[in-house]
Structures are given as structure tokens and as C-alpha cells.
Amino acid sequence: MTHQIAPKAVLFDIDGTLIDSNDAHTRAWVQTLQRHGRAVSYEQIRHLIGKGSDKVFAELLGIESDSALAKQITKDRVQLLLSDFIPNLAPTPGARLLVQRMRSEGLRLVIASSSGEELPALLAQAGLADLLDTAVSPDEAKESKPDGDIIEVALRKAGVQANEAVMVGDTPYDIAAAKEAGVKCIAVRCGGYWDDAALSDAAAIFDDPAALLRQWADSPLAG
Structure with missing residues (x-):
């Protein structure tokens, strides 16, 4: 059996993942x-x-x-x-509780989003600005999602290798970007629009952050 490395960092999309935007x-x-x-x-x-x-x-x-x-x-x-x-706007169900749990587990938390100047306002509105370690802005990456550049920058900022991180996102573009960078992706359905077939390349799919938190032990976050 192949040993699964416990993650050291979580890379977050924000829109549709942590806030209903x-x-x-x-x-x-x-x-x-x-x-x-x-x-x-x-x-x-x-x-x-x-x-x-x-x-x-x-x-x-x-x-x-x-x-x-x-x-x-x-x-x-x-x-x-x-x-x-x-x-x-409102945060997605369980967003703050999930991020708090991740911090308590000692995980490094990085926003890897395509949002630009509006990102600080989104984080503040979601009630998450005080919990996250850093963020990647689009101008720090040569190519935006679904290319993997933003994920690679996020890995460098977190100081981890691809197999030490997990991405959490709500679109096929998050999954594709993570895959290109060699990072496992958890998908959430709360962003709407996309069905499970469109999200099928994710390592796991949950309804929302609250569901991911409830099923922590069975998720890729548990290592």
C-alpha cells in the first residue's frame, strides 16, 4: 500500500468555495x-x-x-x-469553522484565486481575513486558471511540495489548475452550476465546507 503524505498546506479558491459570490x-x-x-x-x-x-x-x-x-x-x-x-454576500456553509479547524491542525492556508482587487473585500465579507496566512494575486502568476501557475506560486508561498498540499475549489478550473501543478483537489458543490461529472477529476466531492468538516476523517485532509 502506498503511504499517503499528510498535507501541510491547503490552497483555497474563494469564489463559490468560501463565499457565495x-x-x-x-x-x-x-x-x-x-x-x-x-x-x-x-x-x-x-x-x-x-x-x-x-x-x-x-x-x-x-x-x-x-x-x-x-x-x-x-x-x-x-x-x-x-x-x-x-x-x-454570505460565506458558504461552514466556511469559517472549516478554516478554523485547519488552523488548529497547523495547516498553512493560502488563497489561490483568480479574483483581483476585490479579494480583500471578499475575504472580509466572508469573515476569514484573520485566519489565512497569505494569498496569491493574479499578477503574481503568468497564466491564470485553469493553468497551474497560480497553484505553483501558492506552493512556493506555503513553502511546501505539491504532494504536501491539497486544493479546495468549486469549479473544473480549480481542479485542472491543481492537477497541472501536481496537487490533489477537493471539490465543493456550493459554487453551483457544475455537476459531479464536471468535477469528477477531484479526489473527493463534498456539498460545502460544513460537509467537508463533518467528514474530515474521510477526506484527503486527514492524510
Whole structure:
């Protein structure tokens, strides 16, 4: 039998994983793009949530994320999130209790998210800012999710090897990014939209952080 290494670090996605924000991100994209004369539907955006915004710009609008238009759209979208959406968001069930348990276990906790300037506000709204060790911002990685660059930066920040970490996320893009970096991924369903077939490359799937906490002993977190 192969010995499984007990994890030393947990790499977290935040949107849909620790805070119920995927719908807010979708609506913020739709409203901002409409203001810029780009009519897109909710569904066109929703399945892209979890990818980096550079990927969204390329796939949806065919523009580079460093273009003047993309930069203005990003500025306007983040402002809309901060003013209209994030103050009304709730953490996912059990988010703080799960993170507290991880801290008590001595795990290093790193946010590995595609969120940018809005990340501090998301962490504060989720009630988690005081519990996490560090975060990776998108500009620290060459490629965004589903590429594995953000995960590799998170591993370096945590000071661990890939087989000493576990990723927790809610989209196939989290799973793909973790897999590319050689990290095992736990998926949660609370982000909505994706069914278990889409999340099937995860090492385990739970309803939400509360369910993961209840089943800790049977999860990849237990080593």
C-alpha cells in the first residue's frame, strides 16, 4: 500500500468555495459589459466564472486583458462588485469553522484565486481575513486558471511540495489548475452550476465546507 503524505498546506479558491459570490461575479460582468455596449447573456458569462479575467476577455470578447478597453471594464466591474454586490454576500456553509479547524491542525492556508482587487473585500465579507496566512494575486502568476501557475506560486508561498498540499475549489478550473501543478483537489458543490461529472477529476466531492468538516476523517485532509 502506498503511504499517503499528510498535507501541510491547503490552497483555497474563494469564489463559490468560501463565499457565495459566483452569481454576483456573473451579474457584475453582464452589467459592466452592457455599460460598455457589449451585450452578453448571463449564461455566456456563468460558465466562465472561475477562470481568470484574462481568459474571459479572450474567450468572450476576443481582446487582450492589458488593452485599454479591458482595463476600463475591469476597473468598472471591480467598483460595481465593491459597491453593489460584495456587501450583500454570505460565506458558504461552514466556511469559517472549516478554516478554523485547519488552523488548529497547523495547516498553512493560502488563497489561490483568480479574483483581483476585490479579494480583500471578499475575504472580509466572508469573515476569514484573520485566519489565512497569505494569498496569491493574479499578477503574481503568468497564466491564470485553469493553468497551474497560480497553484505553483501558492506552493512556493506555503513553502511546501505539491504532494504536501491539497486544493479546495468549486469549479473544473480549480481542479485542472491543481492537477497541472501536481496537487490533489477537493471539490465543493456550493459554487453551483457544475455537476459531479464536471468535477469528477477531484479526489473527493463534498456539498460545502460544513460537509467537508463533518467528514474530515474521510477526506484527503486527514492524510
